[in-house]
Amino acid sequence: MPKKIFFTPGPSALYFTVEEHLKQATRAQVMEINHRSKQAESYYKEASDNLKALMDIPEDYQVFFLSSATEIWERQLQNLVIEKSFHYCLGAFSNRFYDFAVKWGINAEKSESPFGELPNTDPELIPDDTELITLALNETSTGVSFPQEDIYKIRERHPEALIAVDGVSALPVLDLDFNKVDSVYFSVQKCFGLPAGLGVWIVSPRAIQKAEKKLALGHSIGAYQALPNLLKNGLKNQTTFTANVLNIFLLSRVTSDMLEKGIDVIKREAKYKAALLNHLVENHPKLNHFVADRKLRSKTVTVANTMEGSSEILEKLDQKGFVLGNGYGNYKGKQIRIASFPTHSKEQMELLVDVINATI
Amino acid sequence: MPKKIFFTPGPSALYFTVEEHLKQATRAQVMEINHRSKQAESYYKEASDNLKALMDIPEDYQVFFLSSATEIWERQLQNLVIEKSFHYCLGAFSNRFYDFAVKWGINAEKSESPFGELPNTDPELIPDDTELITLALNETSTGVSFPQEDIYKIRERHPEALIAVDGVSALPVLDLDFNKVDSVYFSVQKCFGLPAGLGVWIVSPRAIQKAEKKLALGHSIGAYQALPNLLKNGLKNQTTFTANVLNIFLLSRVTSDMLEKGIDVIKREAKYKAALLNHLVENHPKLNHFVADRKLRSKTVTVANTMEGSSEILEKLDQKGFVLGNGYGNYKGKQIRIASFPTHSKEQMELLVDVINATI
Numbered sequence: 001m002p003k004k005i006f007f008t009p010g011p012s013a014l015y016f017t018v019e020e021h022l023k024q025a026t027r028a029q030v031m032e033i034n035h036r037s038k039q040a041e042s043y044y045k046e047a048s049d050n051l052k053a054l055m056d057i058p059e060d061y062q063v064f065f066l067s068s069a070t071e072i073w074e075r076q077l078q079n080l081v082i083e084k085s086f087h088y089c090l091g092a093f094s095n096r097f098y099d100f101a102v103k104w105g106i107n108a109e110k111s112e113s114p115f116g117e118l119p120n121t122d123p124e125l126i127p128d129d130t131e132l133i134t135l136a137l138n139e140t141s142t143g144v145s146f147p148q149e150d151i152y153k154i155r156e157r158h159p160e161a162l163i164a165v166d167g168v169s170a171l172p173v174l175d176l177d178f179n180k181v182d183s184v185y186f187s188v189q190k191c192f193g194l195p196a197g198l199g200v201w202i203v204s205p206r207a208i209q210k211a212e213k214k215l216a217l218g219h220s221i222g223a224y225q226a227l228p229n230l231l232k233n234g235l236k237n238q239t240t241f242t243a244n245v246l247n248i249f250l251l252s253r254v255t256s257d258m259l260e261k262g263i264d265v266i267k268r269e270a271k272y273k274a275a276l277l278n279h280l281v282e283n284h285p286k287l288n289h290f291v292a293d294r295k296l297r298s299k300t301v302t303v304a305n306t307m308e309g310s311s312e313i314l315e316k317l318d319q320k321g322f323v324l325g326n327g328y329g330n331y332k333g334k335q336i337r338i339a340s341f342p343t344h345s346k347e348q349m350e351l352l353v354d355v356i357n358a359t360i
Numbered sequence: 361m362p363k364k365i366f367f368t369p370g371p372s373a374l375y376f377t378v379e380e381h382l383k384q385a386t387r388a389q390v391m392e393i394n395h396r397s398k399q400a401e402s403y404y405k406e407a408s409d410n411l412k413a414l415m416d417i418p419e420d421y422q423v424f425f426l427s428s429a430t431e432i433w434e435r436q437l438q439n440l441v442i443e444k445s446f447h448y449c450l451g452a453f454s455n456r457f458y459d460f461a462v463k464w465g466i467n468a469e470k471s472e473s474p475f476g477e478l479p480n481t482d483p484e485l486i487p488d489d490t491e492l493i494t495l496a497l498n499e500t501s502t503g504v505s506f507p508q509e510d511i512y513k514i515r516e517r518h519p520e521a522l523i524a525v526d527g528v529s530a531l532p533v534l535d536l537d538f539n540k541v542d543s544v545y546f547s548v549q550k551c552f553g554l555p556a557g558l559g560v561w562i563v564s565p566r567a568i569q570k571a572e573k574k575l576a577l578g579h580s581i582g583a584y585q586a587l588p589n590l591l592k593n594g595l596k597n598q599t600t601f602t603a604n605v606l607n608i609f610l611l612s613r614v615t616s617d618m619l620e621k622g623i624d625v626i627k628r629e630a631k632y633k634a635a636l637l638n639h640l641v642e643n644h645p646k647l648n649h650f651v652a653d654r655k656l657r658s659k660t661v662t663v664a665n666t667m668e669g670s671s672e673i674l675e676k677l678d679q680k681g682f683v684l685g686n687g688y689g690n691y692k693g694k695q696i697r698i699a700s701f702p703t704h705s706k707e708q709m710e711l712l713v714d715v716i717n718a719t720i
Contacts (some may be wrong), residue, residue: 004596006392010601014391026382031374031555032683033365067427067557070584070601100583187602197393197427197557197604223460224430241430242371242547244557 004318005348007138008325009169009301009339015193016343021253030249035242035263040189043249044237052254054172054263057202058179064230065239065248066199069168069187071225073097076132076183077104078222079211086110086130088119088146091139092328093166098134115142115331116290116303121150123157132183133163138170140190141328143303143337144296148175153178162207172263173270173300173342182207188247191300192254193343198247203227220257258342266342270299273340273349277302280353286360290335302338303327310336313360322355364678365708368685369500369699370529370659375553376703381613390609395602403609404597410615414532415564418539424590425599425608426559429528429547431585432717433457435561436492436543437464438582439571440522446470446490448506451499452688453526458494465607475502475691476650476663481510483517491570492522492543498530500550501688503663503697504656508535508606515540522567532623533660533702535628544568548607551660552614553703558607563587618702628657633700633709637662640713646673646720650695662698663687670696673720682715 006013025031033039048063057063066072069312077085077100087098089112103110109127113119126133133154135146155163164183165176169190178184182204188194211227221227224240239248258266278297281287281304290303306313310326311333317324327335340349366373385391393399406421410712416501417423426432437445437460447458449472461468469487473479486493493514495506524543525536529550538544542564571587581587584600593600599608618626638657641647641664650663666673670686671693677684685693700709 003387003389004390004392008392008394011392011394011605011699018391019386022382022386026379027363029363029366031378032364032368032371034368034371035556052421067431068601068603070429071431074583104579104585105580189602195397195604195606196602197607220463220465223463225434226463241428242549242556243428244555245371246555247557 002321003322005324006323007338007340007344007352008323009337010187010190011196012190012339012341013193013343014195015254015257015268017254018250019249024253025152025246025249031246035245036238040245040248041237043245043252044239046252047248047255048237049203050252050259051200053259054255055176055178058139060179060205062203062208062234064203064223064234065243066201067197067244068199069166069185069321070199072156072185072199072201073100074104075222075225076134076164077101077106077150078220078225079227080102080164080207081106081132081181081213082217082219083107084109084127084130085134086126088121088135089113090117090119090142090144090146090351091115092137092141094134094136094139097166116144116292118144118146118293118296121147122152123154125285126154126161128156128158130158130161133158133161134166135164135172136166136168137176138168138298138300139226140169140301143291143298143301145174145298147295148177152177152180158280162210169300169339172258173267178202190339191341192251193341194247194250194254197244198251225265270340270342272346273344274299274302276349276353277338277340280356284349284357300340302340304336304338306334306336309333316359317355320355320359322352362681364528364681364683366683366703367698367704367712368683369658369697370547370550371556372550372699372701373553373703374555375614375617377614377617378553378610380717381610384613385606385609391606395605397631400605402580403605404599406612407608407615408597410612410619411560411562413619414615415536415538418564420565421538422563422568422591422594424561424572424594425603426561426585427557427604428559429526429545430559431459432545432559432561435466435582435585436462436524437466437492438580438585439465439574439587440524440543440567441492442574442577442579443467444469444487444490445494446486448480448481448495449473450477450479450496450502450504450506451475452501453528454496454499456598457526470566476504476652478504478506478653478656481514483514486503486514486518486521488518490518490521492524493518494524494526496528497524497534497536498528498658498660500529500661503651503658504659505534505658507655510535512537512540523556529699530661532618533627538562551701552611552700553606553701554610554614557604558611562684612639629706630700630702632706633704634659634662636709636713637700640716644717644720660700662700664696664698665696666696669693676719677715680715680719682712
């Protein structure tokens with residue numbers, strides 16, 4: 001059976017070099033070595049260095065490897081908040097971070113919008129004593145992007161608060177000035193095109209100081225994933241537990257491939273691919289844009305309402321070897337979601353548009 | 361370069377069928393499918409069913425997939441303890457569970473032994489109001505096994521407390537009556553011969569009830585890894601986050617291979633391999649047993665003191681393609697640790713013994 005091409009917004013198609021790197025991993029016995037060996041440390045260091053180069057991350061920020069972005073929601077609540085957090089809720093994933101805060105007993109406030117829209121981002125809505133402000137740069141469930149300029153205005157108005165950015169399905173494609181945020185995280189099965197099972201957490205020195213302060217005040221910040229412990233191990237290029245070394249190796253290789261290609265090329269291609277998809281949705285008689293405001297439309301995940309339901313469309317495309325995402329949650333069966341990640345070539349995207357036009 | 365054989369006590373040699381299953385995973389696009397698809401659910405179900413068959417786990421126990429055994433230490437503290445825990449501390453890993461409890465602010469007591477020995481297991485030492493009792497069936501850092509009969513006596517004396525068993529490097533090789541314990545967990549890079557990046561947590565109905573009770577009393581039990589949420593998803597054969605689907609697939613395949621081979625054969629071979637290693641250590645002029653009491657010696661991890669230090673020995677064997685474990689922590693450079701896991705054949709073990717005798 002010929003392989004299908006996954007345009008799902010995560011897990012998605014593997015980065016096109018992963019299969020070759022997997023063979024190399026088997027040859028180099030990456031799955032058998034000790035996670036504290038020099039060999040494993042070299043993968044950690046290379047992945048961390050490459051990520052810093054790709055996204056222009058300040059030298060004094062740290063890169064840690066955990067198990068998933070979902071885990072990092074909890075670890076942020078444990079490490080970075082004593083009492084009060086504030087959450088921009090613009091879809092299933094950004095809402096879930098707020099829900100986690102409530103379950104952890106934190107005094108959490110939010111600015112919320114209907115799916116497909118952006119919440120009110122006026123910094124004045126955020127209480128002055130807020131410790132952590134969270135937002136998703138790209139809300140994967142709705143295809144809405146959070147304008148970077150709004151983030152920087154929030155920072156200006158609330159310089160003491162830590163800002164946490166969910167970079168899942170956004171990074172490294174979208175721009176982000178890391179100097180103006182403190183905690184950035186993503187899982188690798190979206191834009192990085194890797195198998196699921198690894199979360200990347202990038203933190204500022206201020207974030208680490210906050211965890212140290214919380215601990216010094218007598219609060220628990222957990223055990224092995226407490227930031228001081230992550231830092232102690234991270235400075236040796238080691239994880240705090242027997243982590244997914246295979247995925248760290250694959251991330252080191254894929255980020256190296258991306259650097260070779262050039263992040264500017266990747267970003268330029270992303271714009272072209274998003275434009276193709278936007279044009280398709282605008283002009284197709286059976287589709288229309290879920291995100292009405294074109295300035296807010298994601299460059300990596302396009303979400304379209306389907307006039308006649310999405311199940312049949314998805315089924316027909318699947319039979320032709322093109323796997324697209326369904327609508328999320330209540331929008332299942334009503335929408336399609338199409339990822340245009342770095343692994344998706346311009347040619348694949350053009351082909352997909354042709355196939356959609358010929359199929360529905 | 362020819363491949364090395366890893367006899368390290370985890371990560372260790374991959375189960376001998378894993379390379380073939382990895383190729384199948386690539387062909388079946390296991391790393392690209394949605395983690396909530398029917399295909400992913402089928403891997404969860406098969407892995408869970410196979411584990412239950414391999415270890416004779418009661419039908420009403422649940423099998424959950426998390427990221428590591430280290431994570432499961434924390435999730436047990438969150439879900440299963442309100443105030444008091446009791447820990448058998450017999451080496452680096454069982455000690456670390458106790459340390460975690462202290463960091464989480466739990467009133468934790470312990471029964472401790474020097475490395476290489478067993479703590480006092482008299483059930484009378486455990487306070488009557490203890491909620492959770494923890495122990496490692498096989499302490500990987502020292503090669504000491506906790507006698508199963510002692511576990512069952514503790515259960516008899518403390519029927520209300522939950523008993524948690526660290527099965528890392530023990531299961532599925534050592535016997536364990538799951539009816540007499542409530543929480544059993546392991547990571548897969550030891551006896552199951554898989555890449556690191558997956559933790560398996562098996563819980564009794566009583567454990568789930570305890571988490572529900574803790575929540576009902578107004579305590580936080582976390583968010584996505586709270587037992588009621590693990591149960592809700594697990595009943596659908598789904599994980600609570602975008603988990604390492606590749607490893608769940610590989611686990612379903614390797615457990616299937618183990619069932620085909622027969623767990624009795626695996627256990628019989630383990631005894632033979634352990635006997636070979638014990639004989640080697642007893643008779644080799646430069647080695648002697650770290651665990652003095654032969655009844656306590658692990659069948660899966662043999663630990664030997666080296667008269668002249670272990671670094672040179674390990675280096676020489678490595679050059680011949682045999683990777684053994686170093687001593688743990690303070691015993692680094694003083695001991696060697698040799699794993700005899702299900703993937704290690706009798707013939708490999710005989711060869712290893714010959715090579716050690718010829719080398720040192």
